[in-house]
Amino acid sequence: MRYHKIPDETVRxxxxxxxxxMHLSQQGLESISSRHLxxxxxxxxxxxxxxxxxxxxxxxxxVGYHLESLIKQINKILRLDAGQKAVLVGVGNLGxxxxxxxxxxxxxxxxxxxxxVDKRKIGRRRGGVVIGDIAKxxxxxxxxxxxxxxxxxxxxxxxVADTLVDAGIKGILNFSPRYITVPKRVKVITIDIAMDxxxxxxxxxxx
Amino acid sequence: MRYHKIPDETVRxxxxxxxxxMHLSQQGLESISSRHLxxxxxxxxxxxxxxxxxxxxxxxxxVGYHLESLIKQINKILRLDAGQKAVLVGVGNLGxxxxxxxxxxxxxxxxxxxxxVDKRKIGRRRGGVVIGDIAKxxxxxxxxxxxxxxxxxxxxxxxVADTLVDAGIKGILNFSPRYITVPKRVKVITIDIAMDxxxxxxxxxxx
DNA sequence: TGGTGATTGCGCTCACATTCACAGACAACA
DNA sequence: TGTTGTCTGTGAATGTGAGCGCAATCACCA
Ligand SMILES: NC(=O)c1ccc[n+]([C@@H]2O[C@H](COP(=O)([O-])OP(=O)(O)OC[C@H]3O[C@@H](n4cnc5c(N)ncnc54)[C@H](O)[C@@H]3O)[C@@H](O)[C@H]2O)c1
Ligand SMILES: NC(=O)c1ccc[n+]([C@@H]2O[C@H](COP(=O)([O-])OP(=O)(O)OC[C@H]3O[C@@H](n4cnc5c(N)ncnc54)[C@H](O)[C@@H]3O)[C@@H](O)[C@H]2O)c1
Numbered sequence: 001m002r003y004h005k006i007p008d009e010t011v012r013x014x015x016x017x018x019x020x021x022m023h024l025s026q027q028g029l030e031s032i033s034s035r036h037l038x039x040x041x042x043x044x045x046x047x048x049x050x051x052x053x054x055x056x057x058x059x060x061x062x063v064g065y066h067l068e069s070l071i072k073q074i075n076k077i078l079r080l081d082a083g084q085k086a087v088l089v090g091v092g093n094l095g096x097x098x099x100x101x102x103x104x105x106x107x108x109x110x111x112x113x114x115x116x117v118d119k120r121k122i123g124r125r126r127g128g129v130v131i132g133d134i135a136k137x138x139x140x141x142x143x144x145x146x147x148x149x150x151x152x153x154x155x156x157x158x159x160v161a162d163t164l165v166d167a168g169i170k171g172i173l174n175f176s177p178r179y180i181t182v183p184k185r186v187k188v189i190t191i192d193i194a195m196d197x198x199x200x201x202x203x204x205x206x207x
Numbered sequence: 208m209r210y211h212k213i214p215d216e217t218v219r220x221x222x223x224x225x226x227x228x229m230h231l232s233q234q235g236l237e238s239i240s241s242r243h244l245x246x247x248x249x250x251x252x253x254x255x256x257x258x259x260x261x262x263x264x265x266x267x268x269x270v271g272y273h274l275e276s277l278i279k280q281i282n283k284i285l286r287l288d289a290g291q292k293a294v295l296v297g298v299g300n301l302g303x304x305x306x307x308x309x310x311x312x313x314x315x316x317x318x319x320x321x322x323x324v325d326k327r328k329i330g331r332r333r334g335g336v337v338i339g340d341i342a343k344x345x346x347x348x349x350x351x352x353x354x355x356x357x358x359x360x361x362x363x364x365x366x367v368a369d370t371l372v373d374a375g376i377k378g379i380l381n382f383s384p385r386y387i388t389v390p391k392r393v394k395v396i397t398i399d400i401a402m403d404x405x406x407x408x409x410x411x412x413x414x
Numbered sequence: 415t416g417g418t419g420a421t422t423g424c425g426c427t428c429a430c431a432t433t434c435a436c437a438g439a440c441a442a443c444a
Numbered sequence: 445t446g447t448t449g450t451c452t453g454t455g456a457a458t459g460t461g462a463g464c465g466c467a468a469t470c471a472c473c474a
Contacts (some may be wrong), residue, residue, distance in 0.1 A: 011406055011409055011410075012406060014405075014406070015399075015401075015402040015405040015406060016402065019384060019402065029340075040386065041386050042386045042388070043351050046210070077409070078405060078406065078408055078409050079408040079409060079411075080405060080408060081408040084408055084409070086404075093304035093307045093308070094304045094305070094308075095305065096300065097300035097303070097304045098400075100300045100311045101300070101301075101401075103384060103400070103401040104309040104401050104404065106401060107401055107402075107404070107405040109401070109404060109405075122256040146408075146411060147404070147407060147408075149404075170284075170405040170411040170412055171408065171410065171411045173400075173403065173404050173407065177226065179247070179249045179308060181249070186414050187407060187410040187411055189403055189404070189406070189407055191398065191400060191403055192222075193305075193308070193310065193380075193398060194222075194308075194313060194314055194316070195222040195223065195226070195314075196309050196380065196396055196398055197293070197311065197314070197316060197354070197356075197380050198221075198222040198225070198285060198287060198316075198397055199218050199219060199221070199222060199227070199285065199289055199396070200378040200379075200380060200394060201285055201289070201352060201353075201354075202218055202284070202285050202286060203218075203289060203376065203378065203394040204286075204353060204354075204377040204378045204394055205392050207379055
């Protein structure tokens with residue numbers, strides 16, 4: 001492991017590579033060349049080699065990258081090997097879908113708790129967790145939960161973010177289409193689905 | 208409207224500005240300066256000015272940007288003023304949430320049709336549309352639908368994408384965590400929620 | 415009508431990211 | 445063990461966007 005400064009864009013692509021590597025590994029493959037992985041993922045081979053080169057020597061010339069160690073390395077770099085736990089706030093339409101979503105497990109995530117404000121939902125079981133009362137959300141660090149997922153209506157987003165920060169959350173995945181302010185130490189990633197859709201027409205052919 | 212090549216990153220940010228502008232307009236404001244808009248959205252003022260400068264003269268020195276014409280302009284650039292129609296394929300956990308999601312309307316989108324393969328779902332009504340049989344999905348262009356939203360299981364994603372392309376779709380929003388191949392004229396935007404979450408731990412403080 | 419304060423539009427520079435080309439490393443095999 | 449073909453790792457070139465500073469511009473008001 002070298003100590004270069006790793007470009008953000010590279011970090012953004014690492015999960016893509018990880019997914020591809022896991023996919024191929026499950027199919028029984030041992031190794032993969034940058035060219036074949038690139039074809040599979042729709043990127044360029046030299047991009048992959050450059051990205052991997054920031055972290056040290058993963059590959060063997062003439063053969064490619066050994067999948068098992070590649071997966072282990074990327075997991076380590078992204079700190080996914082620790083088995084991150086997340087808390088979901090807001091078990092509505094989207095929150096329920098997220099609780100039923102198996103895709104988080106692939107990266108070692110577990111939604112270990114869920115909270116809502118709706119009395120009718122509190123106490124119910126959804127996808128392996130019991131929905132708790134948001135008013136009783138206290139210290140989460142004690143339970144080993146460092147990630148928060150926000151799926152509440154727009155107008156309560158900031159309030160929920162504050163609650164999560166107080167509870168010791170260090171990273172937030174926000175689905176609400178609103179800018180939230182948090183201490184600088186907390187990393188926020190916002191997914192605004194409508195906004196992503198909104199830039200599609202710009203790129204579409206006119207006719 | 209000048210003819211510069213507009214940076215992709217600028218296009219990506221335009222919906223953010225649009226949302227902010229609409230938000231302020233609804234509060235009764237007439238104009239906004241780059242500094243105030245920047246504060247609201249958590250970006251830098253010069254970023255906003257630079258972005259807007261690609262498209263011509265939106266603003267008035269000493270005052271700022273006139274909200275109404277700003278909104279109209281961005282809508283025009285992103286081609287949202289046409290009132291884009293979209294088709295949803297896969298009405299499962301995520302698909303149902305999307306149908307119930309009011310956020311698309313803000314950008315002038317309408318989910319005008321939904322399709323599934325599950326006989327128990329076909330014919331049912333969800334969020335204003337009747338779920339159709341995917342086997343009967345034919346020409347969509349005739350109905351004025353140019354956008355496709357894919358929310359089906361991973362292994363059928365490519366197949367559904369092909370169907371949509373055949374039906375005349377020009378842009379796809381894909382929620383399935385798999386790389387799909389389409390003709391170059393079709394623009395694909397993939398939202399992989401788990402992948403976005405996966406790069407959070409890298410940026411989180413260690414302790 | 416001319417001065418004032420605020421804010422835009424844009425050129426310039428630097429930092430970062432992508433792309434390419436190729437030397438050198440390795441496996442495979444005769 | 446020598447030869448061949450493949451693939452990696454990386455330095456250098458090219459492309460792209462962010463950050464900034466300031467002249468030009470406008471509303472406002474005396
Ligand atoms: N539905 C979608 O497909 C979709 C897509 C993208 C983004 N979003 C965004 O995700 C958010 C949730 O969407 P939804 O469709 O699930 O809405 P929803 O109304 O179905 O669910 C919201 C849930 O949050 C709970 N809630 C409200 N205030 C709360 C609080 N202070 N603390 C804890 N829980 C609280 C409500 O009880 C409800 O269960 C919204 O901001 C929406 O814009 C939704
Ligand atoms: N649930 C989530 O929160 C979530 C989050 C991110 C991504 N995703 C992805 O979105 C996709 C759907 O997730 P989900 O949770 O809604 O799954 P789901 O199983 O609940 O729903 C899938 C739906 O697609 C339908 N379907 C299957 N094959 C089809 C076909 N060929 N044509 C039309 N319809 C078909 C099924 O009948 C079902 O209704 C998956 O790829 C998943 O990885 C889901």
